[in-house]
Amino acid sequence: MSNIRDVAREAGVSVATVSRALSDPEKVSQTSLNKVHSAIEKVGYRPNMLARSFRSAKSYAVVVLVPDITNPFFSEVIRSIEDRAQQKGYAVLLGDTRGLPEREKEYIRRVETRLADGVIQLRPDEPGKQSQIPKDVAFVNVCGCESTTGPRVRIDNRGAARSVVEYLISLGHKRIGVISGLSTNPHTVDRLAGYREALEAADLEFDPALIAEGDFTTWSGLNSAKQFCTMSNRPTAVFCMNDEMAIGAMQTFKSAGLRVPEDISVTGFDDISYARYCDPSLTTVTQPAEEMGKLSMDMLLRLIEGQDLAQEENVLPAEFVIRKSTNVPPKGD
Amino acid sequence: MSNIRDVAREAGVSVATVSRALSDPEKVSQTSLNKVHSAIEKVGYRPNMLARSFRSAKSYAVVVLVPDITNPFFSEVIRSIEDRAQQKGYAVLLGDTRGLPEREKEYIRRVETRLADGVIQLRPDEPGKQSQIPKDVAFVNVCGCESTTGPRVRIDNRGAARSVVEYLISLGHKRIGVISGLSTNPHTVDRLAGYREALEAADLEFDPALIAEGDFTTWSGLNSAKQFCTMSNRPTAVFCMNDEMAIGAMQTFKSAGLRVPEDISVTGFDDISYARYCDPSLTTVTQPAEEMGKLSMDMLLRLIEGQDLAQEENVLPAEFVIRKSTNVPPKGD
DNA sequence: TTGTAAGCGTTATCAA
DNA sequence: TTGATAACGCTTACAA
Numbered sequence A, B: 001m002s003n004i005r006d007v008a009r010e011a012g013v014s015v016a017t018v019s020r021a022l023s024d025p026e027k028v029s030q031t032s033l034n035k036v037h038s039a040i041e042k043v044g045y046r047p048n049m050l051a052r053s054f055r056s057a058k059s060y061a062v063v064v065l066v067p068d069i070t071n072p073f074f075s076e077v078i079r080s081i082e083d084r085a086q087q088k089g090y091a092v093l094l095g096d097t098r099g100l101p102e103r104e105k106e107y108i109r110r111v112e113t114r115l116a117d118g119v120i121q122l123r124p125d126e127p128g129k130q131s132q133i134p135k136d137v138a139f140v141n142v143c144g145c146e147s148t149t150g151p152r153v154r155i156d157n158r159g160a161a162r163s164v165v166e167y168l169i170s171l172g173h174k175r176i177g178v179i180s181g182l183s184t185n186p187h188t189v190d191r192l193a194g195y196r197e198a199l200e201a202a203d204l205e206f207d208p209a210l211i212a213e214g215d216f217t218t219w220s221g222l223n224s225a226k227q228f229c230t231m232s233n234r235p236t237a238v239f240c241m242n243d244e245m246a247i248g249a250m251q252t253f254k255s256a257g258l259r260v261p262e263d264i265s266v267t268g269f270d271d272i273s274y275a276r277y278c279d280p281s282l283t284t285v286t287q288p289a290e291e292m293g294k295l296s297m298d299m300l301l302r303l304i305e306g307q308d309l310a311q312e313e314n315v316l317p318a319e320f321v322i323r324k325s326t327n328v329p330p331k332g333d
Numbered sequence C: 001t002t003g004t005a006a007g008c009g010t011t012a013t014c015a016a
Numbered sequence D: 001t002t003g004a005t006a007a008c009g010c011t012t013a014c015a016a
Helices: A004-012 A014-024 A029-042 A049-056 A072-087 A101-112 A157-171 A186-201 A218-229 A243-255 A289-304 B005-013 B013-022 B031-042 B049-056 B072-087 B101-112 B157-171 B187-201 B218-229 B243-255 B287-302
Strands: A063-064 A089-096 A119-123 A138-142 A152-155 A177-181 A211-213 A237-240 A265-267 A283-287 A313-316 A319-320 B060-064 B091-096 B119-120 B138-142 B152-155 B176-180 B211-213 B237-240 B266-268 B282-287 B315-316 B319-323
Touching: A004 A014, A004 A211, A004 B152, A004 B287, A014 A029, A063 A072, A063 A101, A063 A289, A072 A089, A072 A119, A072 A289, A072 B072, A072 B091, A101 A119, A119 A289, A138 A289, A152 A157, A157 A177, A157 A237, A157 A265, A157 A319, A177 A186, A177 A218, A177 A243, A186 A237, A186 B319, A211 A218, A211 B319, A218 A237, A218 A243, A237 B091, A243 A265, A243 B101, A289 A313, B005 B013, B013 B031, B013 B119, B031 B152, B060 B072, B060 B101, B072 B091, B072 B119, B072 B287, B091 B101, B101 B119, B119 B287, B138 B287, B152 B157, B152 B218, B157 B176, B157 B187, B157 B237, B157 B266, B157 B282, B157 B319, B176 B187, B176 B218, B176 B243, B211 B315, B218 B237, B218 B243, B237 B243, B243 B266
Parallel strands: A063 A089, A063 A119, A119 A138, A138 A152, A152 A313, A177 A211, A177 A237, A237 A265, B060 B091, B060 B119, B119 B138, B138 B152, B152 B315, B176 B211, B176 B237, B237 B266
Antiparallel strands: A089 B091, A283 A319, B282 B319
């Protein structure tokens, strides 16, 4: 492997000139520039970026922490982050933590040891548990919640949930079930708050029996929905806190002989790509995944470069989209 | 930021001892070890891995090239690669190429410039086009095809496709449609070969009118399926070359008033997680995503470390799984 | 515009 | 078992 010295020798100039020719060509005469370039060609020189990074004390890489890359909503956000990073000359280190704090720590250590310049985390803060992130690492949270602190990009989960439930109420539904995430998950907290706000605004009573706890997986949606099927006073609509659980729930309802949406309406959250292809297509909330990824990367870059953020919190608009999984309640209800 | 010299001073030993205490504790006396560790604690030392990488001329990172991270099958493979990499102390640089050769090249340049030690590519080689990968970069292909060259991990696409079609034939189907990927895609080539083999073995004639070309997206499956709906002599089963297209196709058939599987059977390929939750659940081929990721990472590590591969090609078993989207052909057919 | 030379924080070689 | 010191390949004052 040839190095900058080989190029200098071949070109008959100093290493400084070669370095300048590469990083700041303005400062070099045309003659030298030509010599350097043909020498580079001749010896097949590839700059050692590891040396450059080391010398300039910047890795030009960022860690993206995600609980599960196979989650289709997360992978959309990540694709957008990666896209932006690439544009700006940064690499993305994938940090699939599987929800494990120790793995999270390992990845954060990568920035403490200079292998990355900052961290984007796709996840709401756990309440109570203090963030693992030391103060001196550049950090942005995306897809967080009202309780999230620090630089962050999110949507108004409570408001979005409220819109969904208000829509169901406007259709005439009075008993509206919920399939939630784990009750400790901040997304669950925010979205449940929105649900309760909508009920309250319509003078409907909150009934804890209508809340089924899932964990945001399709499988949990499938299971949680079962308890509604056998209920004497079955809800006529179910608000699911993400699309996967909604898809699972629809499966259960259909197996139980219930028609969606004629017998029971179902709504989701996120608008993953399958939401429009499932049967029936899903009424849900579109999160602006692309914009969220891009904005969070831009914020992180500002932080890395030591600039100030215009604002710590960015709440992006989510869109409520009505498809075919919702309808008026069945006659008699 | 403190460095190894600060630690050495604090501990009253030489930098060499500190370095050894960290990377090869066996070679250091217990006394020194203790002194070093408390000194590290005291000055808050974090080794600069960038310096270490530079000095040892290894980045401990690998690039994973993928056409689209939001593809659920790919993201499963990547999760497995990342998992293995993390175990072995390697980082994964995400390279979502969006199918663009220039982005691919940019990422490959990262290994030429020492920012990564090797590349795993999730994609079949384009036929004809010579690989972009220089001979001196450690490289493994995963999810490739029969035409793929170099170190590789794949399944027997042709054989798996043949099993699917043989099964349909065994149910009594005689007119079996295909929704393929782009005809230039090697996966299409292999899977189509399997389809033709199965027909031939059953003495059924190949009918080009039964082949609809898609591009592996749900949307294309949805569209391609339309041409079958209006056909005078409609196929009684459709072999789709991936699950997304199968899901799109089922959507189209159902909108056209056809029942799946009573009126028309549909099969997929890959067994993405949604395949078991769509309606009806999808008869498909399970690719061993986890094993493929793990094995490809292991092969790459051997290559990086200059060891020989037991074998260049690894063909892993795929499993044919029968769910509810297939049935005997309707009466009269 | 150019060249010389001093680092950056490690690891590795060689003596002690 | 230790320590002094020379690399590693690059950038960047500082001088010329």
